[in-house]
Amino acid sequence: MSGPNVWTRSRERMRRFPDLLAQCSTEAAAYGKCVVATTTGKQELKKDLCAKEFEGLKACFVSAAKRGMK
Template identity: 75%
Template sequence: MSGSNVWSRSRERIRRFPELFAQCAGEAAAYGKCVSATTTSRQELRKDLCAKEFEALKTCFANAAKKGVK
């Protein structure tokens, strides 16, 4: 496997991120609100507090990536 091929694939994924993010704006907003609500007063975010919202966002990204956003 050549190094340049790995970097080309990585760059392509990074370029697609804004398009994928736009397709998952609702899920991203819900996750962000959950994180914000659970970290008020400088509390640390604890594992699994926003697991449901994160799973929804992760699923949305995976589905958007499978669709082959152009």
């Protein structure tokens, strides 16, 4: 395999993904519930239907990533 390059670096970053997601389990659950609710109810799934929940999840994820860097 070749030395470190953009692929190995992004791969390295992806390795932290499960950890970071685990730190945001409540936000992830809220977003998940919002999306999953559309599979049973009458509400059709559209783009940005759960934008608010996703913003919450992403904000938490990004801050967790920043904390990890320090």
